[in-house]
Amino acid sequence: MPKRILVPLEGTSASEAVLPIVAHATGGVGATLRLLHVAPVPHNLVSASGRVIAYADQVMGRVDAEWLSYLGRVAATLHDTATECIVRFGDPAREIVAEAEAWGAELIAMTDRPGRVWWRRLRRVGEAVSRKVRIPVLLYRTR
Numbered sequence: 359m360p361k362r363i364l365v366p367l368e369g370t371s372a373s374e375a376v377l378p379i380v381a382h383a384t385g386g387v388g389a390t391l392r393l394l395h396v397a398p399v400p401h402n403l404v405s406a407s408g409r410v411i412a413y414a415d416q417v418m419g420r421v422d423a424e425w426l427s428y429l430g431r432v433a434a435t436l437h438d439t440a441t442e443c444i445v446r447f448g449d450p451a452r453e454i455v456a457e458a459e460a461w462g463a464e465l466i467a468m469t470d471r472p473g474r475v476w477w478r479r480l481r482r483v484g485e486a487v488s489r490k491v492r493i494p495v496l497l498y499r500t501r
């Protein structure tokens with residue numbers, strides 16, 4: 359059984375559907391789930407008059423805090439499972455692969471929900487990730 363499992367989440371209950379399965383399968387074996395969210399790279403916020411309202415690093419800090427809060431709430435629901443939370447910025451497929459390699463993940467577990475427009479993007483991300491890594495990628499399909 360893999361001991362390091364990376365679980366990318368998009369902030370929806372549908373993307374969290376894989377968590378009970380992975381948490382149950384890893385129960386009692388000392389595995390760690392690393393919950394990951396990949397956000398778009400922020401840009402400076404500029405007013406209509408051209409004045410900078412917020413710099414990109416300020417926006418990045420706010421976005422990071424918001425997503426870490428969400429991931430922490432999700433982790434709290436996984437009672438007997440060791441969890442870690444991380445937010446990365448950039449292209450989802452590229453950042454998932456980079457995080458898996460940097461952390462030494464042994465499995466990437468993602469939800470795939472057919473027929474939904476917003477999940478087509480996740481399916482493309484899942485397929486791109488599976489082509490770029492040498493570890494198993496679990497694409498859990500919900501109905």
